[in-house]
Amino acid sequence: MSNRWLYVLPLVMLVIMAGFFAYALTQSRNPTDIGAPLVGHKAPAIDLAPLHDGGARLTGADWQGKVTVVNFFASWCAPCLAEHPLFLRLKSEGVRLHGINYRNKPEEAKAWLARLGDPYERIGADPEGRAGVEFGISGVPETFVIDRTGTVRLHLRRPLMPDDVNKTILPLVKELSR
Amino acid sequence: MSPELGHYALVLALCVAVAQGTLPLLGARRGDPGMMELGRTAALAQVALIAVAFLALVQAYVTSDFSVANVVRNSHTAKPLLYKITGTWGNHEGSMLLWVLILAVFGAGVAAFGSNLPPSLRARVLGIQGLIGVGFLAFILFTSNPFERLDPAPLNGDDLNPLLQDPGLAFHPPLLYLGYVGFSITFSFAIAALIEGRVDAAWARWVRPWTLASWCFLTLGIALGSWWAYYELGWGGFWFWDPVENASFMPWLLGTALLHSAIVTEKRDALKSWTLLLAILAFSLSLLGTFLVRSGVLTSVHAFAQDPARGLYILGFLIVVVGGGLGLYAWRAPKLAGGGLFAPVSREGGLVFNNLLLATLTLTVFLGTLFPLVLDALDAGKVSVGPPFYVATFIPLSLPLLIAVPIGPFLAWKRGDLRMALRQLVAVGVVAVAAGIVTLFIAHRSVVLAACGIAVAVWLVLGALRELARRIQLFGVPPGDSLRRLVGLPRAAIGMTIAHAALGLTVLGITGVSVWQTETIVMLKPGASVAHAGYEVTLDSVQDVRGPNYVAERARLVYRRDGAVAAILQPERRLFAVQRRVTTEAAIRTSPLADLYATIGESDGKGSWTVRLYHNPLAPWIWLGAALAALGGFISLTDRRLRVGAPRRTRAAAPQPAE
Numbered sequence: 001m002s003n004r005w006l007y008v009l010p011l012v013m014l015v016i017m018a019g020f021f022a023y024a025l026t027q028s029r030n031p032t033d034i035g036a037p038l039v040g041h042k043a044p045a046i047d048l049a050p051l052h053d054g055g056a057r058l059t060g061a062d063w064q065g066k067v068t069v070v071n072f073f074a075s076w077c078a079p080c081l082a083e084h085p086l087f088l089r090l091k092s093e094g095v096r097l098h099g100i101n102y103r104n105k106p107e108e109a110k111a112w113l114a115r116l117g118d119p120y121e122r123i124g125a126d127p128e129g130r131a132g133v134e135f136g137i138s139g140v141p142e143t144f145v146i147d148r149t150g151t152v153r154l155h156l157r158r159p160l161m162p163d164d165v166n167k168t169i170l171p172l173v174k175e176l177s178r
Numbered sequence: 179m180s181p182e183l184g185h186y187a188l189v190l191a192l193c194v195a196v197a198q199g200t201l202p203l204l205g206a207r208r209g210d211p212g213m214m215e216l217g218r219t220a221a222l223a224q225v226a227l228i229a230v231a232f233l234a235l236v237q238a239y240v241t242s243d244f245s246v247a248n249v250v251r252n253s254h255t256a257k258p259l260l261y262k263i264t265g266t267w268g269n270h271e272g273s274m275l276l277w278v279l280i281l282a283v284f285g286a287g288v289a290a291f292g293s294n295l296p297p298s299l300r301a302r303v304l305g306i307q308g309l310i311g312v313g314f315l316a317f318i319l320f321t322s323n324p325f326e327r328l329d330p331a332p333l334n335g336d337d338l339n340p341l342l343q344d345p346g347l348a349f350h351p352p353l354l355y356l357g358y359v360g361f362s363i364t365f366s367f368a369i370a371a372l373i374e375g376r377v378d379a380a381w382a383r384w385v386r387p388w389t390l391a392s393w394c395f396l397t398l399g400i401a402l403g404s405w406w407a408y409y410e411l412g413w414g415g416f417w418f419w420d421p422v423e424n425a426s427f428m429p430w431l432l433g434t435a436l437l438h439s440a441i442v443t444e445k446r447d448a449l450k451s452w453t454l455l456l457a458i459l460a461f462s463l464s465l466l467g468t469f470l471v472r473s474g475v476l477t478s479v480h481a482f483a484q485d486p487a488r489g490l491y492i493l494g495f496l497i498v499v500v501g502g503g504l505g506l507y508a509w510r511a512p513k514l515a516g517g518g519l520f521a522p523v524s525r526e527g528g529l530v531f532n533n534l535l536l537a538t539l540t541l542t543v544f545l546g547t548l549f550p551l552v553l554d555a556l557d558a559g560k561v562s563v564g565p566p567f568y569v570a571t572f573i574p575l576s577l578p579l580l581i582a583v584p585i586g587p588f589l590a591w592k593r594g595d596l597r598m599a600l601r602q603l604v605a606v607g608v609v610a611v612a613a614g615i616v617t618l619f620i621a622h623r624s625v626v627l628a629a630c631g632i633a634v635a636v637w638l639v640l641g642a643l644r645e646l647a648r649r650i651q652l653f654g655v656p657p658g659d660s661l662r663r664l665v666g667l668p669r670a671a672i673g674m675t676i677a678h679a680a681l682g683l684t685v686l687g688i689t690g691v692s693v694w695q696t697e698t699i700v701m702l703k704p705g706a707s708v709a710h711a712g713y714e715v716t717l718d719s720v721q722d723v724r725g726p727n728y729v730a731e732r733a734r735l736v737y738r739r740d741g742a743v744a745a746i747l748q749p750e751r752r753l754f755a756v757q758r759r760v761t762t763e764a765a766i767r768t769s770p771l772a773d774l775y776a777t778i779g780e781s782d783g784k785g786s787w788t789v790r791l792y793h794n795p796l797a798p799w800i801w802l803g804a805a806l807a808a809l810g811g812f813i814s815l816t817d818r819r820l821r822v823g824a825p826r827r828t829r830a831a832a833p834q835p836a837e
Contacts, residue, residue, distance in 0.1 A: 007511050010455060011504040014462075018497050020548070023555045025473060025489045 036155035044134035048124025058124030063146040067176045068096045070144045074104040075112035079159035080141045086160045091119035099123040147176045184234025185325040191227035192315040198308025202301035217304035221289035225282040245331035248324045254337035256727040264348035265338045271324035280359040302370035313495045337756035346406035354399030358464035360392025365461035368454045372510040382444035394811035401804035424547045425467030432460045435536035446518040451511040462500040521593040528586035535579040584641020610637035631689030638682025646675045673814025677807045684803030690796025701786040711793030713737045728752040733778040747776045773797040
């Protein structure tokens, strides 16, 4: 009787579901880790208006030819404040550094940079967060390292720590520039 | 000393549970009255033992016994007494202990009040309860021992997560567990019925009060949790479709379906295997909720102690309990005799419609909750399923359900007359549609949704009242006679009217907040003002205040309308010293028409503070509606039919003849 199979259906569903759970538990996956899918792919071709009046636009051409660090920041973001000195250091090390000002009022961002120092060569304004979507960020601050061909090599989904600069970013920039 | 006593009592409880889970089942099979009777004794002994263990843990918390690891991790001497007590269940281990305590209390309830149950059914129900108890007690003892000692004992504890130091959340878990665990009784009844191979009106009559009670507690628990999120998290929202919220919402939806299908089984002896399936699934979803919260397979704002080893244990337990239940169902349910026949348009048909939609809604939430996990497991990418999915699926599915609610009670059993039913509701329908049309013109956004929401809310409230008016023949007979009829109405009918009308009030509240909420976020210096929702709001001052275990900045916001002071709100931003965590304490001024809601954020260091102001029209009705629905349930529980006059089983195992 085909009707009988209807009664087995709930059990079958349970087995399938339990399989997924067992997989999820045993693969020691971290559900909060959303990965860095952009690494190994070309950085998105954005075209952002400058933050500073009279500045140059920030486009995909700005990371061609030289290894570039791109940092998403905002003046309302406390971790950005914490990592900011490290970008001043990166600048002093001669690394090309662009900023994308994420969902921020221009005047507040400018005041913030005036107070803390501006390490960025160019800053694109991203008031609507569109560039953020293109880059697949989940918040600020996030930082990317892009090689000479425009391919993303590193994506950090957190504020920079001194060790990130010393042990990861500076060696990587050096290696990619070779 | 007492932690060891508690631990020892817990071990004893496990031994008793093993006895309770085996001997009565064996006795029922052999027809041995002595062994069957053992189930009652064991259930009563178990509740006493677990109560000892629970009280031992409470005592460790109240006396700040920092030689107990659990107390160290979740308490502090400076914490107010209330939160020392509630901290007992504000953590993984303690909450599991509370869970088994409630499980044992319900088991003892069956043992103590189930004297009108046939002995074999009672023995089997208690046996299944015992087996569930074994699973949970072993889980606690082997993976999550709350009595673990620390040596040397630290001088003070780490304090409880400040977000949990709140009266709303103190009682949210116990209520939720009363609901979750209550479904274990209906589960046990379903399994016992499958073993016995019979489901009849008498069985349904015993199952209904348990379902109803669980449903009421679950309703209150969910409402309390949502209310807490509303005032404590400071986002001005009340439901976030978070996986863990969904985990409590799914048993509620299915429990609601069970509540209604059990009526059909009781009154008409139909839908038996469906009712059994719902009883099994409602508890399965409760277990699933426990699994999701504690295993860490999903991302959620509810970060409980997440540990894969525990996750695997609960998963194994889930498979055994649910798999066993569903396996038994697949084997035995097809043999159950069908019951009374009915036409598609009838009270039964209406309840089937209700069940279909509620089951579909449950499935929707289920898919939305687990989809990210499934996609990830299939390596198909990472997604998160958020409110847009639920809005797009939930509203179209629940709309027909809500529209059907007032119509159902007008339909007769077996064969109803839809035209007659609708004719009685014409006036209500006209008012509802008119309210919807008026809304079209006054809504600012989501105009169509707003109109639907308001119309449905009016339809539900007035439709429920219209049904009551028909029952007491209001305006049909002299008012005195109507009053007499009202007093003489069965409590179950009154409960239904209240619950259905309350549903309308909740819809009203949800619509109000979703459509008319206004939000103002500004930086204000003390003395500065901002216009908000027709008020002029002035930040009077920000003062430092000191609480028992926190320091806070308290803002004083003065709401003025046309120059006259309308309200003063004092939101706080608390810094809890031990955990170094900041919480927002929203200030809320509630009135039947709207909530004024204010929170204060960080200062910019130059004398300005971020101030968030919300004006949430009709918001209080969300929770008032839920509380009223639970009240309706409790009133229905006092119906004397549920206590006396349950139909006796006269015909022996003979199958019920189909009508």
